Amino acid sequence: MTTPSFNPPVRTLMGPGPSDVHPRILEALSRPTIGHLDPVFVEMMEQTKGLLQYAFQTENQLTMPVSAPGSAGMETCFVNLVEPGDKVIVCQNGVFGGRMKENVERCGGTPIMVEDEWGKAVDLAKVEAALEQNSDAAILAFVHAETSTGARSDTKELVELAHRHDCLTIVDSVTSLGGCELKVDEWGIDSIYSGTQKCLSCTPGIAPVSFNKRALEKVRNRSSKVQSWFLDLNLVMGYWGSGQKRAYHHTAPVNALYGLHEALCILQDEGLENAWMRHNKMHNALKAGLEAMGLTFIVDEAHRLPQLNAVSIPEGVDDAIVRSRLLSEYNLEIGAGLGALAGKVWRIGLMGHSARAENILLCVGALEAVLSDMNAPINTGAALGRVQQAL
Amino acid sequence: MTTPSFNPPVRTLMGPGPSDVHPRILEALSRPTIGHLDPVFVEMMEQTKGLLQYAFQTENQLTMPVSAPGSAGMETCFVNLVEPGDKVIVCQNGVFGGRMKENVERCGGTPIMVEDEWGKAVDLAKVEAALEQNSDAAILAFVHAETSTGARSDTKELVELAHRHDCLTIVDSVTSLGGCELKVDEWGIDSIYSGTQKCLSCTPGIAPVSFNKRALEKVRNRSSKVQSWFLDLNLVMGYWGSGQKRAYHHTAPVNALYGLHEALCILQDEGLENAWMRHNKMHNALKAGLEAMGLTFIVDEAHRLPQLNAVSIPEGVDDAIVRSRLLSEYNLEIGAGLGALAGKVWRIGLMGHSARAENILLCVGALEAVLSDMNAPINTGAALGRVQQAL
Numbered sequence: 001m002t003t004p005s006f007n008p009p010v011r012t013l014m015g016p017g018p019s020d021v022h023p024r025i026l027e028a029l030s031r032p033t034i035g036h037l038d039p040v041f042v043e044m045m046e047q048t049k050g051l052l053q054y055a056f057q058t059e060n061q062l063t064m065p066v067s068a069p070g071s072a073g074m075e076t077c078f079v080n081l082v083e084p085g086d087k088v089i090v091c092q093n094g095v096f097g098g099r100m101k102e103n104v105e106r107c108g109g110t111p112i113m114v115e116d117e118w119g120k121a122v123d124l125a126k127v128e129a130a131l132e133q134n135s136d137a138a139i140l141a142f143v144h145a146e147t148s149t150g151a152r153s154d155t156k157e158l159v160e161l162a163h164r165h166d167c168l169t170i171v172d173s174v175t176s177l178g179g180c181e182l183k184v185d186e187w188g189i190d191s192i193y194s195g196t197q198k199c200l201s202c203t204p205g206i207a208p209v210s211f212n213k214r215a216l217e218k219v220r221n222r223s224s225k226v227q228s229w230f231l232d233l234n235l236v237m238g239y240w241g242s243g244q245k246r247a248y249h250h251t252a253p254v255n256a257l258y259g260l261h262e263a264l265c266i267l268q269d270e271g272l273e274n275a276w277m278r279h280n281k282m283h284n285a286l287k288a289g290l291e292a293m294g295l296t297f298i299v300d301e302a303h304r305l306p307q308l309n310a311v312s313i314p315e316g317v318d319d320a321i322v323r324s325r326l327l328s329e330y331n332l333e334i335g336a337g338l339g340a341l342a343g344k345v346w347r348i349g350l351m352g353h354s355a356r357a358e359n360i361l362l363c364v365g366a367l368e369a370v371l372s373d374m375n376a377p378i379n380t381g382a383a384l385g386r387v388q389q390a391l
Numbered sequence: 392m393t394t395p396s397f398n399p400p401v402r403t404l405m406g407p408g409p410s411d412v413h414p415r416i417l418e419a420l421s422r423p424t425i426g427h428l429d430p431v432f433v434e435m436m437e438q439t440k441g442l443l444q445y446a447f448q449t450e451n452q453l454t455m456p457v458s459a460p461g462s463a464g465m466e467t468c469f470v471n472l473v474e475p476g477d478k479v480i481v482c483q484n485g486v487f488g489g490r491m492k493e494n495v496e497r498c499g500g501t502p503i504m505v506e507d508e509w510g511k512a513v514d515l516a517k518v519e520a521a522l523e524q525n526s527d528a529a530i531l532a533f534v535h536a537e538t539s540t541g542a543r544s545d546t547k548e549l550v551e552l553a554h555r556h557d558c559l560t561i562v563d564s565v566t567s568l569g570g571c572e573l574k575v576d577e578w579g580i581d582s583i584y585s586g587t588q589k590c591l592s593c594t595p596g597i598a599p600v601s602f603n604k605r606a607l608e609k610v611r612n613r614s615s616k617v618q619s620w621f622l623d624l625n626l627v628m629g630y631w632g633s634g635q636k637r638a639y640h641h642t643a644p645v646n647a648l649y650g651l652h653e654a655l656c657i658l659q660d661e662g663l664e665n666a667w668m669r670h671n672k673m674h675n676a677l678k679a680g681l682e683a684m685g686l687t688f689i690v691d692e693a694h695r696l697p698q699l700n701a702v703s704i705p706e707g708v709d710d711a712i713v714r715s716r717l718l719s720e721y722n723l724e725i726g727a728g729l730g731a732l733a734g735k736v737w738r739i740g741l742m743g744h745s746a747r748a749e750n751i752l753l754c755v756g757a758l759e760a761v762l763s764d765m766n767a768p769i770n771t772g773a774a775l776g777r778v779q780q781a782l
Contacts, residue, residue: 075620253596
C-alpha cells in the first residue's frame, strides 16, 4: 500500500500554539538548503542572533536559537545552570512550573516549590518567604506567561527579589516573546528561553534562548560536566559564538532557521512595541465579543495575557464536541484545557500572525454559532457587533 | 539598521550533509501549518512511523522521528539505555565514536573503548576480546557508517557478537539510512538513530530512531529516571505511541515533519533497494573520475561507503582554497576533513538527491579544473570521459 504525499487542510490556528504562520515564513522555509558551515549561512546566523537580541531586548552575546522545540530550550537552561545539589526555587501556577520541577530533579537539584492556584500570577510574597527560608538557594525559576492558564507574572519584581537573595533567574517566555512587554536587560533576567511557534508566528521546532554574563559564569565554573552533550552551552557556544572559526557541533536545522530569520524580520518591520500593542488591541476585541456572549475569563484582568485567553466553558457544554465542530465546520482550532483545567476551559490564542481582525471575527462568530446551535447558556446576537466596535 | 530577508544562493551540496534537498521536499515544508494535535496531523504521524519502519526495515512499534537533529537522536539512545554504572563498549574509528564516549560518561556509565585507525572498519576481533574481558558490559555501541571517514562497519556481525555476550546494541546510522543496506530486524539491532539530512535528502533537524522490545524493556525497568525530560522515551511514547489518546509532551516541529514525510514518500516511490543501487552506481562513476585524476580513497574498497567518499588531498594542495573556489566559482560544496583528518582529506557526499549523474559530472569537472589551475599533481583530461562511461 502506497502512502501518498501529505496535503494538510488550511486551518486558522487560535489555540495555544502553533499560531498561524505568516506566508512570508512558509515561503522562506522552502528556499534552497545550503550547508550549515557555508559562509553565507554563518552570516545569516549572525543576523539571527542580532534579531533575537532585539526581540528579547538584550545585548547578551549568548542569544541564539537552540535547534529543538521550546521544551529543549527549557532543558538548556536547567541542565547548564543547575548543578547536582543546587537548591532551586520553582514557582508553579500552571503546567509549565511542574515541568521545571521535573527538570530540576533530573539535574540532581532540589526543587523548592512555591505553588499558586492555576490562573493566578505567581505570588511575590510567597516567593520572598521561600527565598528567606532558603538562603542557600541558587536559582529562582518561573514562567512569565503561563500557556496553560493565560496568567502573566510580575517578572521584573520576581527577578529583583531573586537578585536581592543572590539567586540567578531562569525565565520561561515561551508565550510572551513578541506578544507582550518583555525586557531582558532592563529587568535583569539571567537566563531565558522561548519558542518560535507562539507570538513569533513561526513554525514550531526552535527555541530562542539568552544568557547574561552572570549565568554564563556559573556554566563555565561548573564542577561537573553538563549532563546533556547536545545542549551543553560550552560546546554550543563554539558553534554559535561570534569567532570567525566555528567548531562543528551539530548540523543546524538550516531551513527551520530560514523561517525564524524571516519571522524576526517581520517583527523588526512591524516594531516590537507595535506588535505588543496589536496583541493588546486584538485581545480587547476578542474580550468584547466573548463577554457579550456571557463567557468569563479565568484570570483576573490585572494579570491577563492578551495573547492567551482562557475562558470557562459554560455549564453543560461538551468541550470536545465544540472544538471538533469548530475544526470541521470552520477549520478553526482553539485549545483545550491542560492538566487541572482539562474540560473546564478553552484556550484561545491570539499570537503573532493569528492576532488579526479577521481572526477575531471568525472566532467569535463561529463560537457563537456552534454554542447557540448546541443550546448552550450564552447571550446571542450582540457579540459580533461588539467585536466590530472594538476593532 | 534593518536586516533584510535572507535569500540563500543555490548550491550543489556534495559534502557530508546536508545533501541536496529534493524540490518536492522544499515545497512540502511550505504547506500550511496545522496544530500538532489536529486529527489530520496525528494521521500523518502514523504514516510517518510506517514509512520509517520501511526505511529501517523493521516492525519495531517504537520507530519515530525525534524532534531534533541527529546528535539528539544519539543522545536519545544513550540517555534512555545507559543507567549510571553501566559498562558500555564503544567502538571508535572516527569522530562519532568519540561523541558516543562523551554520551556514556555524561549518563554516568563507564565507556570501554575499542579503537581502530580512522578510515578502517571496526575490528571484530578487538570487539570480541573486549566483550570477553568485560562480561558485565551491558551495551555495545558503534557507528554503521562513519561520516568522518566513509568507512562501513560489519553491523550484522557486530550485533551478533554483542548478543552472544548478552549486550544490547546502539547503532549510529546517520549516514547509512537510505544510502546502503541496513536491515534493523534481520540484523537484530536493538536501538538505532539516524538523521534526515543525509541519504533521505531532507532538511536537517530531525532524528529518526527505532527501538526493539528488548531495548524498551531496559528503558521501562530503569531504577533511575532518564536524565533528559525532553528525550525520555517513557514520556515521548505517550505522544508518538499508537493509542488514540495522545498525551501532550512537546510541540512537534510540524512543517519539518511534512518534509520528512515527503522525503520518505520519495524513498518509497523509488524503492529502498533501488536507492541503495543508485548510490552504488553513482559512487562507481565518481570513483572512476577521481581515480583517473590520480586521487586515492582513504578507506579500502571492502569497507568503503558509496555515499561518503573520503579522498586524500594531493601533496602541496591547500585544502581551504580548493573548497572555497569550488563554492565561489561553481556553487559546489564538498566537505573538509574532521578531527584527525582535518586538512588531509576531502569528503565528497553522494547522498540521496545528491547522488545524481549531473552532480558527478559537475563535481569531477569542477575539481579537475580548480586543481589543474592550481598546478596540483593530478592527471588531467581523462576524468570526465571515465565518468561518462561509468554513468
